[in-house]
Amino acid sequence: MESINYAGGANMTLPADAQFVQGVSGNALYLPAGFGKVNIAGDRNELTISLWRQWDGVVEADDYRGVFATANIKVYFDQGTDLLTVELEDTKKVTDIKDDQEQTHWCFLFAKNSFFKIYKNAELRAELTAGNDPVDFSEGLKLGGGRTHATFDEFRFYKKVVTEPEIRGLYFLITKGTPVQQLENIIANNTPRYLGVVETVPSTRTAIITKGEKLGAVDANPGDWVLSGKTIGGWKVGVCYKWTGAQWINLEPEVNYAEAYQACLVHMFEIEELKQQTGHYGALFAKVLVAQKAMIDELLVNQAFIKNLVVQKLKIDTDDTTNQDFEAWFDELNGLKIRNKGEEIFKIDTNGDIYIKGATVTANKLIAPTLTEDPQNAVFGEIWFRKGI
Structure with missing residues (x-):
């Protein structure tokens, strides 16, 4: 059984007991156990996962209730405490977010060397520190996992960190019945610019x-x-x-x-x-x-020039209300990183490795990217749940 359409061409493979049911918008996917999996080429320094989920209330003491997972990120509800838990690289964080049986919108934001944020119904509920590793897709992207007993709908993943106005749009407009295909145009057209x-x-x-x-x-x-x-x-x-x-x-x-x-x-x-x-x-x-x-403090004697500027962190941001503008960082956490319109275009990390849009340079090799998605499209994954596939 498969679910379509993944924007890069690969479908999601589903377990045998998966069922298509009514969701928050059209058909949804019910997983009593196991996970759906889609293969993705390449790793990501930034990622956003947006999904709707509803737990059916069944608890099985021998296994967790998975939300999603990659090779180095695992998000799930613990079967003993019912609390949302995140395993990120080598750390484990138990949040205070209790599972319930409501239809809930979740948004998970990852930025390498920065943060992992969790939004529930457009409200920031938890934030963790992300380390030096990108999102590892060597084992694909998994939806569900364990004995999840939950319905999933509008599962979308982005190759960027979306903004809070976008998160609010994904939540509030869906709750008002707006078709998801219209969301991005509505959000883009209403973000001040x-x-x-x-x-x-x-x-x-x-x-x-x-x-x-x-x-x-x-x-x-x-x-x-x-x-x-x-x-x-x-x-x-x-x-x-x-x-x-x-x-x-x-x-x-x-x-x-x-x-x-x-x-x-x-x-x-x-x-x-x-x-x-x-x-x-x-x-x-x-x-x-x-x-x-x-x-x-560093505007010195000559009015036309800054003679000396010493800072611990340096950031250039042409518009701090959005990450779709021009941004640059120069600090001990990011090294030298430049983004434009939400996409990383150049970086020298703290190990000395160089990333250039279109290629990655390390100490002894040049790696050309193998992207399955349209590099011009900020949304690089969207699963549609349909019957009869």
């Missing part, structure tokens, strides 16, 4: 973008913002304006909106009117710098 430069800030949600990811007419969602490139009709050059859903408002004083101005800093260098008004631009840039507390 920088749209680009406009010459005229309009009175409606439609902005005409002259510099940005998408040029021309773009409809703003509440929270989206633009940068005014000219002083026209009362709109001031070099000022960001945010669409509230009813009107565009200016983001001033700039020091209170450092993240918004950082997102459009490159475009500010390209605006001729700002180049000419050095007083305005210099004042604005100074305000943005002052907002960065890590730099305050």
